[in-house]
Amino acid sequence: MKLKLFIFFLTFTTVISAQYNFSGQIDENNHGKTVYLSVIEDYRKLSRISFDQIIKKTTIDSLGYFSFVGDNLSLTNRIYRIHLDECDALTQNSNHFFGKCENSKSVLFIANNNDTVSFPTSFADQILCEINSTNKKSSAFLEIDIMKEEMAFDFNEFHSVANKRLNSKKWFSNFQSFSLTLNEPLAELYIFDFLSDKRNETYSYYIKDVVDNSYYSQLSKRLQEKYPDEIFTQLYESEIASDKLLHSQNTPQNTSWKWLLGILLGLSIFLNIYLIWQRKTSSQKAKNNALGKLTSQEQKIVDEILNDKTNKEIAADLFISLSTVKTHINNLYKKLNVSSREEIKQLLS
CATH class of the missing domain: 2.60.40 (Immunoglobulin-like)
Known part of the structure; x- marks a missing residue:
């Protein structure tokens, strides 16, 4: 016992x-x-x-x-x-x-x-x-950066189209295999951001690989299991759907689907805007609810805290004693359910 x-x-x-x-x-x-x-x-x-x-x-x-x-x-x-x-x-x-x-x-x-x-x-x-x-x-990102440097050396050694194609196939496989050993979807997103970047040599290979390779749908499952409802998970799923459709509309037999691509891209943009709006609205609502619990004097002290004023400076500005300031701050902690000035700033700034 x-x-x-x-x-x-x-x-x-x-x-x-x-x-x-x-x-x-x-x-x-x-x-x-x-x-x-x-x-x-x-x-x-x-x-x-x-x-x-x-x-x-x-x-x-x-x-x-x-x-x-x-x-x-x-x-x-x-x-x-x-x-x-x-x-x-x-x-x-x-x-x-x-x-x-x-x-x-x-x-x-x-x-x-x-x-x-x-x-x-x-x-x-x-x-x-x-x-x-x-x-x-x-330190997963540092390990991935070392692989990026090795990949760049490979690509720069020979500039032929055939060499780029072979190197792309090899390094996509290398990165995806390595990412699975890390057992961390966030590290996989770091790799995905690099390989799917339109500015990189890898993009032309990626836009085909995303259709043929089940790795991307498996990553989506791993993100949903470990980080459900997170913004980066939703962003990844939206991008994958758009890129798959983009590849399809670039394929001759699927040119009639261009209108569907536009709809999907529009929905993707709308979803991202909605998520950002929802997050801001929730944050503002939480802030308003928190401020509604405070007296006018407590709200003045919150303003002072947001301006990084010390207890002595707050007492001088509001013409009250130092002990009164401390009492108000303790009441703020209880009403706002926080335990530090930093948490007050995060909640109300």
């Missing part, structure tokens, strides 16, 4: 204290700069730094260390990016909008709310290129 109670206590304590810790070390030239943490729900934005994906930021300390700690991430795996931004305010938005910013260093990784992940500075002061993690899936 005592053993059972001990096991229960240990399990309960672990669940309660579960939190993530993403930390790293940066070379001395970047001390004092800002590091950002983003979550990526749309795999088509994996190669682009986008400010609407950022969920946290921190500053590199005088010893070159940074860290993100909390307990508000998804309990299931998600794709995250940590990036160090050296763009100035004038060039930041335009560079990121077009998906290219040579002044940004970043790393993609897989993690969840229970993981501890570190990014040590490697040889020659290289940063954000090595991952140590409690999650075996975290």
